[in-house]
Amino acid sequence: MSWTKTHLVGIEDLTLDELETIFRVTTSFKGILTRTVKKVPALRGKTVVNLFLEPSTRTRVAFEMAAKRLSADVVSVMGSASSIVKGETLRDTALNIQALNADIIVIRHTAAGAPAYLSRISSIPIINAGDGAHEHPTQALLDCFTMREHLGDLKGRKVTILGDILFSRVARSNLWALTKLGAEVTVAGPSTLVPSAFKHFGVTVCHDLKTALADADAVMLLRIQHERQAVAHFPSLGEYTSMFGLNKTRASWLKPDAIIMHPGPINRGVEIDSDLADSSRSVILQQVTNGIATRMAVLYLCSGGTPEALGETSDE
Ligand code: CP
Secondary structure (H helix, E strand, O other): OOOOOOOEOOHHHOOHHHHHHHHHHHHHHHHHOOOOOOOOOOOOOOEEEEEEOOOOOHHHHHHHHHHHHOOOEEEEEEHHHOHHHHOOOHHHHHHHHHHOOOOEEEEEEOOOOHHHHHHHHOOOOEEEEEEOOOEOHHHHHHHHHHHHHHHOOOOOOEEEEEOOOOOOHHHHHHHHHHHHOOOEEEEEOOOOOOOHHHHHHOOEEEOOHHHHHHOOOEEEEOOOOHHHOOOOOOOOHHHHHHHHOEOHHHHOOOOOOOEEEOOOOOOEOOOEOHHHHOOOOEOHHHHHHHHHHHHHHHHHHHOOOOOHHHHHOOOO
């Protein structure tokens, strides 16, 4: 067993052993979610506060469901409805949530580094649910878990991430995770959104779509993150789609058994054709489903749970 961390700030901080521990616990919780009673008492008596200062559907709902499946109480705080709009600082917000006896804070924030900052001042676990363009660790964990379900061991497997890499926290967390797991990763898209600086991750940077797709075992599409782009990085969405959108013709360049992934939200008809998003090779909704067991594993481990003790948890 390899888990000693209290906080989950990013995949960059995790060892391969820690990734494997999360996957092992995720597998156990996924099994529990197929039972008639989809609940274990692992976090009974604890309170998880979801502090979401940026919009979210999948991550917020999955964290809430994960906490409830672990028998925790859950309180959700939305930025627009919190005292942050009255000028309260993030530090004071977090310290007040702690003073209210919360046991875990799950935070999404527009600013890269906000979860890392809170982890330094907090006496309770801080879980990063996405910070600016920095990291989205639980997304990468569920993405890699889903890939392993379809492809097995990712060592030597080829994964192409296509789209707005520059502004994507999902891309960064996946680059850390996939390279630690031994996958061969290509990042692809227009050069303005996929600069050669990404080579420092130990990945291939490719601006030719056919080359990027040809050998891939999995292709992960990313939406254009308009909210993080101060200036346009390409002439128009239509032009992006015509050059880099995944359509039926381009999907035929993929290997027949390659899987299509997307962290969501999808912009149908922009980075991916609607038919492909709904096709049998798309695992997009499986990614979403795996988000619950993955977040259960993270909440459980950061609360001091061990894989060994999981056998002792019983149905309620
Ligand atoms: N993938 C993801 O983070 O989706 P949400 O923004 O809906 O949480």
